[in-house]
Amino acid sequence: MPGEIHHIRQGRDGSYPIDGSPRRLAAILAADISGYSRLMSIDEEGTHARVKRHRRELIEPTIIEHHGRLVKSTGDGFLAMFDSPVEAVRCAIVIQQSMVGRNAALAREQWIQYRIGVNLGDVIVEPDDIYGDGVNIAARLEGIANPGDLYISGGVYEQVKHKLVCGYQSLGDRQVKNITDPVRVYRVLPDPAAVVKARPMPGLAFAVIMSVSLIASAAAATATWYFFVWQPKHLAAERLPAQTPVATKNPVTAATPQPAPAVNPAPQPSLTIAPPQAAVTPPVQPPASQAISEPEMVTLPAGTFAMGSNDDPTEKPIHQVKIKPFAIGKFPITVREWNQCVAAKECTNKVTGKDDAPVTNVSWNDTKQFTEWLSRVTQKQYRLPSEAEWEYAARGGTQTKYWWGDQPAVGMANCKGCNEPYDATQPMTVGSVKPNPFGLYDMGGGVAQWVADCWHKTYQSAPIDGSAWLDGECSARVIRSGSWKNDMNYVRSANRDNYDANVRYPTHGFRVARSP
């Protein structure tokens, strides 16, 4: 990809550090902090100070120890090069394991976790930077890695497999952005304990790690298990969405496995332990779709806000509510996202509609099937937002009737009288109108959205800690947002209504939430 190579001379006299060719073979290590903007939004100064300290105390010394060179560091990551792939992988393992220790004493939301990719490639070396496919692939590997994980390319694997005793989980061939040929990807499991944890039968796992040759059936079991249980989690690599006013209608599809080139048999994910020549993995039949498209989430900081209004008796009294940090769907759940749950036979409600349309005609009980399924396949605790969380998210830091002010405005929401032309027969696809100050779409209008709370006709004695209000009569649950069929009054951030939890209605949908 010549387009990716920047032939920009760096000041000075344009000389290269090495006589002759500026090209050389090197092991490239690319790393970044997962959820950096979330960390910065929680505690900007503290995060910055901690990142700087890690760099000074851990990253720079470790790179030097392994005879590498820190090429450059960015706000949330760094790029290093090594002469030896073994040293590069060792360095990455030391950094990842040290970070586990440093995070251990902290609350989960404060963890700083690196994602690291290592690739071996021919690169162009300039005094202040390095360029070329080899660098780009390292960066892409890092991009698909999970927080705290180390992914290496097939080239690196070939070099280190006999020299570093750790587990290597093959993730098959991956197509990476702007790189023509698929890249074989391995996940490094440096800690045998991690392998044990990752297996259903610890005894067998240990035997597998210890044994020089793998019994074929054990390998198959391992592969199958990884495939079904671990894979979805890995594939659903979370991204903190940028708060950009540009609508992304397609939710992030993280690392969808690519079809293998025709000449090669489809690569099978397998766990191989060094020495790997023993790891002959029998083919495992992959399930039809193992990668799920996870809803795009926006993490909101903690805060206090005035919930309710005096515009309707149900919205009184206005009360202060304290919200903990949480993540909420950038869009309502779409038909495409819902249908994955139907395909998995976990959601019984077969819906209709365009892929990018918000799912409709779902009952509160139906949403439970979805959040339970999504939590299981992603290993994250997805749920409905509480009513307080929903209103906090909808207000986007404002106290006005609508997130954009006190006056109705055209083109800000999808409702009756909100936009021209108006289609009464169906909701607009998600993200068709402007996002609120939190970068959330369709918080008001679009589809009415279920929240977790049982219905109470006023806020008298409502919880003030942001939790869902679950006592009392729960046959009716709260719906928020109003729908495309309601008028502007229902788009108000404080508007609330209720509906029977087990009844479907064609304008009712939902969005999901979870702890950050």
Next chain:
Amino acid sequence: MNITRIALLLVIVLILPAPVHAQGKAAHKDAYLYFVWPQDGTVIKGAFWARFGLRNMGVTHAGDDFDNAGHHHLLIDVNAPLDPSEPIPQDKSHLHFGAGQTEARIELPPGKHTLQLVLGDAKHYPFKPPVVSKKITVTVK
């Protein structure tokens, strides 16, 4: 695959002679929807229980697609005519009783209000012809 196809064909064949659903199931010819209480002209103090009466048809859950059965909707101060080709709206003046309720606690601000019942089918569409009660007027003190 073949079984699925046959099943699909069977479904199509079974459905075709009947009017394609979507908009409203046929109502019983003698269906009669009414308020047990309050009655037209009743003067009420504070919140009240409205009780719904239905003859010659049955009340069931929304979503249950039985013949001659539907669920109640209470329209409060609604002046717009009922659109028989659309689901009964869901908002603060169109209350739904999809769990099969036949009464409801209603709280209205003081003044004159109109109340009307509409029976909805499994998918919240009015029946054909619509099964509606007389629109009554009550006064809340």
